[in-house]
Amino acid sequence: MERVMGGGVLQLVLVSAGILLLYRILVRLRPGAALQDAVVVITGASSGLGKECARVFHAAGARLVLCGRDAARLQQVVQELTASSTSSRPQTYTPSTVVFDLSDTDTVDRAAEEILKCYGRVDVLINNAGISYRGNILDTHLSVQRDVMETNYFGSIALTQALLPSMVHRRSGHIVVISSVQGKIAIPYRSAYAASKHATQAYFDCLRAEIEHYGIPVTVISPGYIRTSLSVNAVTGDGSKYGVLDKSTATGWDPRDVAQAVLKAVRHRSKDVVLAGPLPSVAIYLRTMWPALFFKLMSSRARKERKPKDE
Numbered sequence: 001m002e003r004v005m006g007g008g009v010l011q012l013v014l015v016s017a018g019i020l021l022l023y024r025i026l027v028r029l030r031p032g033a034a035l036q037d038a039v040v041v042i043t044g045a046s047s048g049l050g051k052e053c054a055r056v057f058h059a060a061g062a063r064l065v066l067c068g069r070d071a072a073r074l075q076q077v078v079q080e081l082t083a084s085s086t087s088s089r090p091q092t093y094t095p096s097t098v099v100f101d102l103s104d105t106d107t108v109d110r111a112a113e114e115i116l117k118c119y120g121r122v123d124v125l126i127n128n129a130g131i132s133y134r135g136n137i138l139d140t141h142l143s144v145q146r147d148v149m150e151t152n153y154f155g156s157i158a159l160t161q162a163l164l165p166s167m168v169h170r171r172s173g174h175i176v177v178i179s180s181v182q183g184k185i186a187i188p189y190r191s192a193y194a195a196s197k198h199a200t201q202a203y204f205d206c207l208r209a210e211i212e213h214y215g216i217p218v219t220v221i222s223p224g225y226i227r228t229s230l231s232v233n234a235v236t237g238d239g240s241k242y243g244v245l246d247k248s249t250a251t252g253w254d255p256r257d258v259a260q261a262v263l264k265a266v267r268h269r270s271k272d273v274v275l276a277g278p279l280p281s282v283a284i285y286l287r288t289m290w291p292a293l294f295f296k297l298m299s300s301r302a303r304k305e306r307k308p309k310d311e
């Protein structure tokens with residue numbers, strides 16, 4: 001009798017595993033959203049991941065609105081993209097640019113109006129711009145904590161809120177945000193950055209639930225280290241520029257591969273994508289499942305990284 005029941009359970013497990021596998025294959029095979037002619041807005045498009053996203057979405061036939069603080073660098077990206085365009089399909093378009101500073105939230109509403117004037121609508125908003133930070137909390141001015149939050153968190157949510165009503169009105173659109181593994185776990189000497197990314201994750205998780213019924217998906221993408229100038233451009237505790245290309249950044253993911261992953265996430269309207277290797281993935285798991293061990297590992301990391309003047 002027990003053996004018969006055991007066989008039944010095994011059958012049930014195998015059938016369930018088969019259904020799950022089939023579901024996963026079907027999800028992978030389903031056609032993604034078309035990007036030909038879609039209006040895609042990318043913040044932080046002048047360098048790094050934003051610039052690579054501009055390349056892949058341009059090549060997919062999107063009409064781009066590239067945003068950043070430096071008009072000349074944005075024009076340089078436009079020139080590179082149009083120079084590399086071929087006459088073959090998909091049809092590609094010369095990108096538009098809108099110049100504004102995300103940390104100045106008063107100007108974001110005006111920038112959103114300018115963005116909407118480019119093509120009359122926004123199909124995909126990619127909140128990518130961001131700045132990182134290096135420092136210990138004891139030596140960090142509160143103004144630095146605020147400044148990082150202004151760019152990474154308030155800047156992204158201000159632009160999102162300014163563009164959202166037009167998407168809701170059309171019952172169409174897609175909001176994407178580039179967070180970080182540090183939106184899932186907090187590591188020492190990154191307080192301002194990790195806090196801004198945790199806040200980002202929370203806000204966009206709330207937004208996803210609130211706007212799903214309008215047919216507007218929200219995608220949060222959390223990459224590990226990427227080979228860009230993020231560490232060079234990072235600010236320190238007194239607000240000065242860090243200016244160093246860290247080894248972790250220099251040996252990080254190729255931004256072209258991350259941009260392809262962003263494109264795939266947009267096509268498949270993914271909700272939450274973590275692009276991380278085994279160690280960060282284990283760390284994210286431990287933070288929830290075994291927090292005491294995670295905190296011990298982070299304390300040990302902090303001790304190892306502590307500079308002599310912190311003693």
Ligand SMILES: NC(=O)C1=CN([C@@H]2O[C@H](COP(=O)(O)OP(=O)(O)OC[C@H]3O[C@@H](n4cnc5c(N)ncnc54)[C@H](OP(=O)(O)O)[C@@H]3O)[C@@H](O)[C@H]2O)C=CC1
Nearest residue numbers: 044046047048049069101102103129130180225226228230
């Ligand atoms: N590199 C990495 O290891 C990782 C990066 N990320 C995230 O990826 C995103 C892109 O960073 P990445 O490409 O690596 O770094 P970069 O420093 O190369 O790019 C940052 C971009 O953000 C823009 N930016 C910065 N501050 C502002 C501001 N106040 N207003 C408007 N634009 C601004 C910059 O444009 P400009 O200066 O021309 O205005 C630049 O184009 C960030 O959100 C980052 O947190 C996530 C995980 C890992």
Ligand SMILES: CCCCCCCCCCCCCCCC(=O)OCC(=O)COP(=O)(O)O
Nearest residue numbers: 132133180181182223224225231279280282283
């Ligand atoms: C019992 C086995 C334990 C194994 C657990 C190992 C725990 C290892 C900790 C790993 C920490 C990973 C941190 C990854 C951080 C990251 O990828 O950040 C991405 C960024 O946003 C980079 O920004 P930054 O300015 O910090 O360069």
